[in-house]
Amino acid sequence: SLLYGPPLVDPNTGQNQKVGEVQPITVGRFRRILRRVVETRQSGIFVSQRAKGIKSISEEIAKIRGGEVIVVDIAKLTDDEQTLVFGDILRTIYSLYAEEGSEREDLPEKVIIFVDELNKYAPPREKESPIIEQVLDIAERGRSLGVVLFGAEQFMSAVHERVAGNCSTTVIGRSGSAELAAVHYRFLDPAVKANITRLEKGELVLSHAIFRQPIKIVFPKPAYLQEGQ
Known part of the structure; x- marks a missing residue:
């Protein structure tokens, strides 16, 4: 598995190993975070083998058509899992519209992403992270691509200033x-x-x-x- 084998772990020594420019100590930190998410604090969405006929959210969203509404209920997931799912959805939609030469001829002209409690994924004074960068990409460049982000939160001050400023x-x-x-x-x-x-x-x-x-x-x-x- 990714946690206990290549490229993160040397199969001969069982120790963390360098991956590209990432040092072993950083790899170890990443493994600890990943282990906490998928092994000790998860709701059951991580499985060793996916049943036949079960499709991922990204696979279904990639098929979205005009006039279609897709609701993704993440209320019962942990905070880490919610972030992973939300990030996967953003990445899937953004790649559909940002990549030139898309194979989809029936791609909707625009797609609207509505997310409740946006502050959970783009909080203020947050250091750079993949999820923050994805939200910022859509907030700053999404409209020109046809991707519209609707966010709802109790306090706008709890949202990253660049996200709020691009509304x-x-x-x-x-x-x-x-x-x-x-x-x-x-x-x-x-x-x-x-x-x-x-x-x-x-x-x-x-x-x-x-x-x-x-x-x-x-x-x-x-x-x-x-x-x-």
């Missing part, structure tokens, strides 16, 4: 003055920030380049009778 559309719900003091909200003037602290339930502030000023939007009441009405 073409920002929707903000009621927030406290401490949250609005973050650099992520510097595009708002003091009057708008004051209004945001007083928003009612269902009211949001939307900012987009086509509007000279942020505008208030209101969710309509549901078109059905709710309990207690």
Whole structure:
């Protein structure tokens, strides 16, 4: 296996070995992290052999067609597993649109990736990592390729500043003055920030380049009778 054999481990000595420019001590650190993920803290998604007829998420997403919605439920996975799955999805979609000469003639013109709690994968002040780089690639260059990222989180200040800064559309719900003091909200003037602290339930502030000023939007009441009405 990858954990206990080449190219990470010398089969003769059983010791970590250099891989390219990566030193043995770094290889050992990587093996410890990988062992923790796949052996000691996993929900069961890692198996030694995949059953026939079972396909991976990346294989299914690579077949996406226009008008199709694919929901990937990762709620029961550990944090490490959620990051791996999300990264695999981003890499699959990005490669479909970024690589020239794609074999897919029926590739949708655009694809939208919606992710809840984006701050888990692109937190502020985070050191460079593969998942951060993937999110930044899509945030900064995805629109020109036809890849659109929709992220939802409780606090925008909990998201990497470059990701938030590359958002073409920002929707903000009621927030406290401490949250609005973050650099992520510097595009708002003091009057708008004051209004945001007083928003009612269902009211949001939307900012987009086509509007000279942020505008208030209101969710309509549901078109059905709710309990207690």
